Amino acid sequence: GSVGTALTHWEKRLFEHEIMTGTYTQESVISNLTLALLEDSGWYDVSYEYGKPLLWGRNLGCDFVKTSCKQWIDSKLEQKENPYPFCISSPRPNLLKRICAYTYDKIVMCNLIEYSTPLPNEYQIFDSLPNITDENELARFGGHVMLADYCPYDQELAYKNSNRDSRCYRSENQPP
Incomplete structure (x- = not known):
């Protein structure tokens, strides 16, 4: 990413619809990966039942x-x-x-x-x-x-x- 997203967001090419890519997309999701990051930061308590599946790249190896x-x-x-x-x-x-x-x-x-x-x-x-x-x-x-x-x-x-x-x-x- 460029200055605003480098090192602070997920890579858009790999996580297209994930809200943490730092860009708007039609069908944004907050995945359990992002919830885990937020929880690991120590700043948030998260409820994983609200995580949505990230279909982009799923099962592609x-x-x-x-x-x-x-x-x-x-x-x-x-x-x-x-x-x-x-x-x-x-x-x-x-x-x-x-x-x-x-x-x-x-x-x-x-x-x-x-x-x-x-x-x-x-x-x-x-x-x-x-x-x-x-x-x-x-x-x-x-x-x-x-x-x-x-x-x-x-x-x-x-x-x-x-x-x-x-x-x-x-x-x-x-x-x-």
């Missing part, structure tokens, strides 16, 4: 934690597997493609975007992308969230209209 998202994505694609929890969306023309989340309870879209300048070398993720032929262009693509090391992942859509939500089982929310 040590490689998910120990490798970069580039290494994770590359290894999954090499094995012809989905790079979940990360995503790859064809940046052109389907940049705004919406899909139903793996939990089937929300509409999400891959937060892969094109930046105006190349990302720092350590955050350049892609060796290739559909519809991108210029190697220099590849260096400009990454996830929208810097604190997640520019790793692209599916983010829930938020609607400003109060009578609409993003549950994908509702017919009015089905992607076109």
Whole structure:
């Protein structure tokens, strides 16, 4: 993380929805890990029954934690597997493609975007992308969230209209 979150928050790339990542997310949870940290600090008494499950990265093994998202994505694609929890969306023309989340309870879209300048070398993720032929262009693509090391992942859509939500089982929310 940067100055405001480094060494004081969980790493966004590894704990996406956990409230202690230091950034807002649609479905924030306070996990038992955070409750344990608060309790261990000596400043808080906690009730673990209020901890919520942290689904991000669950059951993905040590490689998910120990490798970069580039290494994770590359290894999954090499094995012809989905790079979940990360995503790859064809940046052109389907940049705004919406899909139903793996939990089937929300509409999400891959937060892969094109930046105006190349990302720092350590955050350049892609060796290739559909519809991108210029190697220099590849260096400009990454996830929208810097604190997640520019790793692209599916983010829930938020609607400003109060009578609409993003549950994908509702017919009015089905992607076109």
